Amino acid sequence: MMTATNVHKRFGKHEVLKGVDLRVEPGQVICILGPSGSGKTTFLRCLNFLESADQGELTVDGQTVNFNKVNQKDRLAIRRKTAMVFQNYALFANKTAKENIMLPLMSAQKMSKSESEKRALEGLEKVSLLERADFYPSQLSGGQQQRIGIARALAINPDVILFDEPTSALDPELVGQVLGLMKDIARSGVTMVVVTHEMQFAYEVSDQVIFMEGGVVVEQGTPEALFYHPKKSRTKAFLSRYMNA
Amino acid sequence: MSFKFEFFIKSFKIASQYIGTTLEVALSGLVIGLILGLVIALIRFYNVPILSQFFIGFFTILKAIPIVLILLATYLIFAKTFDQFAAGIGWQMKFKDMNPLVIPIFCLSILSTIGLSETFRGTFASIGKGQQDAAKSIGMGTRQIIVRIILPQALPVALPMMSNTLIGLIKASALVSMVGVVDIFAAAKISAQQNYRFLEAYLAVALIYWILNSVIEQGAGLLERNLNRRLRRDAA
Numbered sequence: 001m002m003t004a005t006n007v008h009k010r011f012g013k014h015e016v017l018k019g020v021d022l023r024v025e026p027g028q029v030i031c032i033l034g035p036s037g038s039g040k041t042t043f044l045r046c047l048n049f050l051e052s053a054d055q056g057e058l059t060v061d062g063q064t065v066n067f068n069k070v071n072q073k074d075r076l077a078i079r080r081k082t083a084m085v086f087q088n089y090a091l092f093a094n095k096t097a098k099e100n101i102m103l104p105l106m107s108a109q110k111m112s113k114s115e116s117e118k119r120a121l122e123g124l125e126k127v128s129l130l131e132r133a134d135f136y137p138s139q140l141s142g143g144q145q146q147r148i149g150i151a152r153a154l155a156i157n158p159d160v161i162l163f164d165e166p167t168s169a170l171d172p173e174l175v176g177q178v179l180g181l182m183k184d185i186a187r188s189g190v191t192m193v194v195v196t197h198e199m200q201f202a203y204e205v206s207d208q209v210i211f212m213e214g215g216v217v218v219e220q221g222t223p224e225a226l227f228y229h230p231k232k233s234r235t236k237a238f239l240s241r242y243m244n245a
Numbered sequence: 246m247s248f249k250f251e252f253f254i255k256s257f258k259i260a261s262q263y264i265g266t267t268l269e270v271a272l273s274g275l276v277i278g279l280i281l282g283l284v285i286a287l288i289r290f291y292n293v294p295i296l297s298q299f300f301i302g303f304f305t306i307l308k309a310i311p312i313v314l315i316l317l318a319t320y321l322i323f324a325k326t327f328d329q330f331a332a333g334i335g336w337q338m339k340f341k342d343m344n345p346l347v348i349p350i351f352c353l354s355i356l357s358t359i360g361l362s363e364t365f366r367g368t369f370a371s372i373g374k375g376q377q378d379a380a381k382s383i384g385m386g387t388r389q390i391i392v393r394i395i396l397p398q399a400l401p402v403a404l405p406m407m408s409n410t411l412i413g414l415i416k417a418s419a420l421v422s423m424v425g426v427v428d429i430f431a432a433a434k435i436s437a438q439q440n441y442r443f444l445e446a447y448l449a450v451a452l453i454y455w456i457l458n459s460v461i462e463q464g465a466g467l468l469e470r471n472l473n474r475r476l477r478r479d480a481a
Contacts (some may be wrong), residue, residue, distance in 0.1 A: 048382045080384035090379035093372075094397045103393060108384035156383060194246075 001026055002082075002160045002191070007046055007056035007067065008223040014082045016042045017053065018215040023195070025159060029192045030224075031202035034212035035238065038190040040195045042188045043212070044162050047193070049075045056101040058183050061159050080108055083153035087165040091152075097124065098133040109156055116155075123151035131191075143174030147181055147233055154185065161185075163194040204225055252442040257449035262434040264453065265348070265430045270421055272349045278357025278410065285349040285358065286365035287391065304359050314421050316352045320424045323348055349421040352416050360413070364406040368399040401472040410464030412458045419454075429453050 002024045009017040016039045023177055024030055032040045046053040046067070053067035060081050065074045091100050098120045105116035124130045126148040137145055146166055153161045166182070167175040179201050186192055186205045196202060202223060209226045211219045211234075219226060219235045230236045288296050307315070326338040372395060380390045422431030430450055437446035 015363060045378075050378050050382060076384050076386065082382070084379070084382035086375060086379060088375050090375035092376055092379070092394055094394070103386065104383040107389045107393060152379075152383070162382075167252075 027189045031206040038213045039215040053119045083158040084162045123155040127151045142176045160191040248413030255447035259436045260429040263429045263432045268417045273355030277354035281358040285362040368402040390446040
């Protein structure tokens with residue numbers, strides 16, 4: 001389980017997050033929607049300390065830290081319980097697909113080489129890329145790279161995987177591949193927080209949908225409630241474009 | 246003006262006996278520059294407070310000064326203060342007993358440290374924040390990120406600049422004769438003065454420099470292709 005309360009973040013004078021809360025139960029899939037610049041990605045990055053939030057609390061697996069006085073040890077400990085999938089895949093360019101999955105297992109999870117290799121191969125099989133194990137990222141398509149990125153996150157068996165617009169850099173055909181994989185993962189009970197613009201995916205897969213704008217959560221609810229009976233006019237306006245399409 | 250081929254050969258033979266000295270000075274400068282340059286580049290890359298600013302200031306001053314002045318000034322400072330300093334800390338050593346290569350190596354190290362730290366800083370930046378974010382997000386520590394992600398990608402990219410730096414150091418090492426070290430250039434000059442055949446001696450030493458630097462360039466090219474093949478960076 002992961003909870004974040006009252007997360008604040010400012011870049012200079014601009015306050016990007018104005019007190020955002022999030023509660024994720026084990027096995028839940030939460031999608032965060034919202035226009036560009038609403039603070040979704042920043043919020044997600046704060047949950048992994050890639051951005052340092054100015055204020056707020058974070059609890060992961062019973063461990064609670066305060067954002068403005070978190071030390072390096074707690075930061076590493078929480079990072080090791082979470083994983084992130086990035087918009088630009090962020091695979092290690094000097095490592096093969098297999099090594100990309102093995103490296104975090106060996107260096108952060110202190111697993112033996114043979115065991116991490118076994119896990120990496122299982123992971124590659126899960127994302128149907130076993131035959132690409134020894135390929136370098138530069139030799140793989142965007143969709144394949146992102147599936148490796150997802151396998152890398154899955155392999156460490158985290159309490160929650162954070163997805164930061166995982167399909168935004170892909171062409172429409174490849175988007176399907178990656179979303180299909182994410183649906184399978186969601187069904188297998190992995191806890192996920194997904195920042196996305198894929199409305200259909202959010203509707204089908206999420207347990208809860210959050211609509212963010214201007215650094216606050218405007219509305220939160222089940223996909224059914226948010227997409228078909230939004231309470232706030234802003235949510236309605238944002239979603240109507242997708243619902244009519 | 247006549248060109249006497251036999252003097253050319255003679256100068257070539259004399260000067261080439263000192264290739265070892267030239268290489269020792271240049272390679273030591275390179276190795277020290279690689280180590281310090283890497284450390285300083287990391288300090289500046291991670292914006293370590295105080296140290297980072299210190300090196301920026303330090304480099305701004307040193308970068309603007311010709312190496313020949315740094316060499317002469319260092320020599321004077323050492324000559325004037327070394328004995329006192331050594332006595333102060335209880336060393337038996339005197340300036341006149343010091344290995345004459347120390348000062349040239351020290352100065353060429355400054356030159357290569359400045360150049361290589363800038364090179365490394367550029368190559369670190371070329372790796373992109375994404376991969377570092379990814380490494381951080383799964384709980385890898387800074388040291389692991391440097392050793393496993395940054396250096397393996399930065400070093401091959403920096404290789405052509407390293408070989409350039411080495412070539413620059415070999416050429417700059419011709420200045421060491423100014424502080425009493427006999428290298429290939431100094432040896433050629435001495436042989437020229439003995440025979441009054443300057444052109445032959447200068448051409449002979451030019452040929453030696455050219456051979457040395459071609460070998461370095463070819464070697465670096467081979468190494469680069471090898472690394473690129475292994476890292477598959479050519480397709481990236």
